[in-house]
Amino acid sequence: xxADLTVDFLSQTETTxxxxxxxxxxxxxxxxxxxxxxxxxxxxxxxxxxARLLDRDLDIHAKxxxxxxxxxxxxxxxxxxxxxxxDALVSRAFLDRFIASPNRPDRAYMAFPRGLAVxxxxxxxPTLGFLSLIQGLLTKNANIIKIASQSDRLLADLLGVLADxxxxxxxxxRTIAEAVSVVRYDHERKDLGAVxxxxxxxxxxxGGDDSVAQIKALPMQTDVQDIVYPxxxxxxxISRETLALNDLEPVTRKIAQDIAVFDQKACASPxxxxxxxxxxxxxxxxxxxxxxxxxxxxxTLVSAVPSGQSVSAIMNLRAQxxxxxxxxxxxxxxxxxxxxDKMQLGPAIGNRTVYLRxxxxxxxxxxxxxxxxxxxxxxxxxPRMDSVTTALGAAGVQRFxxxxxxxxxxxxxxGFFAAxxxxxxxxxxxxx
Amino acid sequence: MSFPHLxxxxxxxxxxxGGAAKKTKLLAAMQEVTGFHYDNCEPYRRLCDQRGFSPxxxxxxxxxxxxxxxxxxxxxxxxxxxxxIHRQIHSSATSSGRPSKVGLDRETSRRQSKCFNRVVxxxxxxxxxxxxxxxxxxxxxxxxxxxxxxxxxxxLLFCASEADACLTEDGGNLSLDEEKFIxxxxxxxxxxxxxxxxxxxxxxxxxxxxKLMDQGMSFTLPPRSKVIHIGGWKKLEAAKVSPEKxxxxxxxxxxxxxxxxxxxxxxxxxSGMLYPTCEQGLRHVPSWAEIVVxxxxxxxPLGPNQEGLLQFLTPIQTSYPGHSVLTEDIGIIVxxxxxxxxxxxxxxxxxxxxxxxxxRGCGDIMAxxxx
Numbered sequence: 001x002x003a004d005l006t007v008d009f010l011s012q013t014e015t016t017x018x019x020x021x022x023x024x025x026x027x028x029x030x031x032x033x034x035x036x037x038x039x040x041x042x043x044x045x046x047x048x049x050x051a052r053l054l055d056r057d058l059d060i061h062a063k064x065x066x067x068x069x070x071x072x073x074x075x076x077x078x079x080x081x082x083x084x085x086x087d088a089l090v091s092r093a094f095l096d097r098f099i100a101s102p103n104r105p106d107r108a109y110m111a112f113p114r115g116l117a118v119x120x121x122x123x124x125x126p127t128l129g130f131l132s133l134i135q136g137l138l139t140k141n142a143n144i145i146k147i148a149s150q151s152d153r154l155l156a157d158l159l160g161v162l163a164d165x166x167x168x169x170x171x172x173x174r175t176i177a178e179a180v181s182v183v184r185y186d187h188e189r190k191d192l193g194a195v196x197x198x199x200x201x202x203x204x205x206x207g208g209d210d211s212v213a214q215i216k217a218l219p220m221q222t223d224v225q226d227i228v229y230p231x232x233x234x235x236x237x238i239s240r241e242t243l244a245l246n247d248l249e250p251v252t253r254k255i256a257q258d259i260a261v262f263d264q265k266a267c268a269s270p271x272x273x274x275x276x277x278x279x280x281x282x283x284x285x286x287x288x289x290x291x292x293x294x295x296x297x298x299x300t301l302v303s304a305v306p307s308g309q310s311v312s313a314i315m316n317l318r319a320q321x322x323x324x325x326x327x328x329x330x331x332x333x334x335x336x337x338x339x340x341d342k343m344q345l346g347p348a349i350g351n352r353t354v355y356l357r358x359x360x361x362x363x364x365x366x367x368x369x370x371x372x373x374x375x376x377x378x379x380x381x382x383p384r385m386d387s388v389t390t391a392l393g394a395a396g397v398q399r400f401x402x403x404x405x406x407x408x409x410x411x412x413x414x415g416f417f418a419a420x421x422x423x424x425x426x427x428x429x430x431x432x
Numbered sequence: 433m434s435f436p437h438l439x440x441x442x443x444x445x446x447x448x449x450g451g452a453a454k455k456t457k458l459l460a461a462m463q464e465v466t467g468f469h470y471d472n473c474e475p476y477r478r479l480c481d482q483r484g485f486s487p488x489x490x491x492x493x494x495x496x497x498x499x500x501x502x503x504x505x506x507x508x509x510x511x512x513x514x515x516x517i518h519r520q521i522h523s524s525a526t527s528s529g530r531p532s533k534v535g536l537d538r539e540t541s542r543r544q545s546k547c548f549n550r551v552v553x554x555x556x557x558x559x560x561x562x563x564x565x566x567x568x569x570x571x572x573x574x575x576x577x578x579x580x581x582x583x584x585x586x587x588l589l590f591c592a593s594e595a596d597a598c599l600t601e602d603g604g605n606l607s608l609d610e611e612k613f614i615x616x617x618x619x620x621x622x623x624x625x626x627x628x629x630x631x632x633x634x635x636x637x638x639x640x641x642x643k644l645m646d647q648g649m650s651f652t653l654p655p656r657s658k659v660i661h662i663g664g665w666k667k668l669e670a671a672k673v674s675p676e677k678x679x680x681x682x683x684x685x686x687x688x689x690x691x692x693x694x695x696x697x698x699x700x701x702x703s704g705m706l707y708p709t710c711e712q713g714l715r716h717v718p719s720w721a722e723i724v725v726x727x728x729x730x731x732x733p734l735g736p737n738q739e740g741l742l743q744f745l746t747p748i749q750t751s752y753p754g755h756s757v758l759t760e761d762i763g764i765i766v767x768x769x770x771x772x773x774x775x776x777x778x779x780x781x782x783x784x785x786x787x788x789x790x791x792r793g794c795g796d797i798m799a800x801x802x803x
Contacts, residue, residue, distance in 0.1 A: 308728060312500045322479045322483065334729075
């Protein structure tokens, strides 16, 4: 069985294993070693990993340009990881020992790892998948990452960097890296998916509805915990107060960044910008400013070459909007801004294509919100913040961010704290 | 309406024009036709205005705004009064489920037929030949309902002295009628008269060539016989069959030279234009057309041997602005002028079809005439 299972382990070696069960056992052993570390020690290693990744001389930067490695580096800093885990578990110390409840003095709690977390990555943004892995590690789980059959080896190479890290007090990145295996195998090999799924205490799925349904249909443990990051869309809302600013550049610069990061492939990437106005002149002015910002972003955040089909889709929209509505775009296919009188989201085209639409009052956007909407980037004055976020939050929006921070992976994400779902709580009498 | 430059261009030999002479004549015809569409198709005019393009100021073919092929799925664009549209042609729908739609007046239909026939005859000869059609019989029969596949097949039968189809269909499944096919092949060998084997690329290979090879069968067709195929490569690519393998296997099974295996390429949005592979395996642009290869990112025109998206320009469509179309297909210009095969003009090669490229009904235009 599984004669062509390709396993990338720590990225330095590529072995062909005929036994996925052996792989599971190996990574579980790595998880047991990981448990011996305190959570602050794990954070120290990841902090050192972050510093290492910022070294621009590392081969990995040249090998995977534009894939968000600096972003991962920034995300793995101690200053980000500590509040991330504290927010999810009240205190990260619960991961290391039993701690008395501040509310029930007779009981103490500890958060144990659930065991093996298997992550099915989406092909579009492998970087984001790394961030679910980090949470798996912080909660001391063993992890198997299934990457798309054709996807690159970015995740495996990142683990290679992690494995080589050593902290000033002698902690080794290898201790963490050995609790992880990256696997890739052909889509048709359902038998391999079945082995990994059956072994998992937690299944983490990134991807579209079809991919998620296929994973969910695999055999599983009865009490498996599923964490699903399905395909989502995101948008930006700009208040009338913002539109009244003399200089829109600081606003559009951040929007351009939100659009350009991850080349608009992330769930948190905006595809629609609502302007609170009924004046076409506002659209023209805003589009002009956004166009300049997109031009600059095209130079600093270089995008990948789209497929012929994607180019055709973009050219089609440009032609339709030139004929029927309004369009602003680059000479090439670097970015496209479209405007019409429709009251709808998207559709998501990608390749830095965004719709500019008018709306009478921002709260009216609530009618468009579906469970598929994830993030809303806001430029709304403080006095109106409650009104807008409560209306849109009640309609289903899971996350509001300032402009320029939409794609900053955060917790909660998609409406939940992943770390909460990666642990198994145990309680005991306090004071023993 | 009259198009003196276009009419003059169509009098030239199919591949007789090249270099500066072609540029001058084609540019004049394109300017004439682009101006006509600008004046008579309001959506097209809006698009040109939006892009700051004026037909009067045209000096280079590559400056003519191009419409993506997929736009014809969303908009019906016409440059003549609606009442003069005598026929709308629809491509086979792709995975998008939306067929392309173009409106033809009699003048455009006539012009497209003429161009189509001349290209076909240049490549396969102007004598009528017996056609062995690698498809099921209804594709060559008379019927009121015509599938895109059937209409494509029928479009080529204008140069057939007779036609026989030698596949059968049962519940949607095609299979080779071996007895009939072998009988036809043996008859062709015995008569020593050239024959044309014609079918869709996938059907040709998977239902005929592969099957015959699996059985260890081969034939030696009379000299000047040809295998003509048309359609997408997606399924064959998935089956790991390259164009080179198809040629090699066809040559082996039918006893033909590689130059006798002809791959036709065309697309609905520029019906009447056909680009067969020449004896050297390249495709040539006739006197009344040009090709531009564009960088898929910058959209700038690329030079020879640089791979990019294929844009096709031709003035032969006057009823709709299909005179400059950007496809999703990928290719390279191999020679800017001339070819050892003797044809003038730009020679190009397809290097990749769009992921869901349809089997393009290049022959739809001809279906009415020859059905």
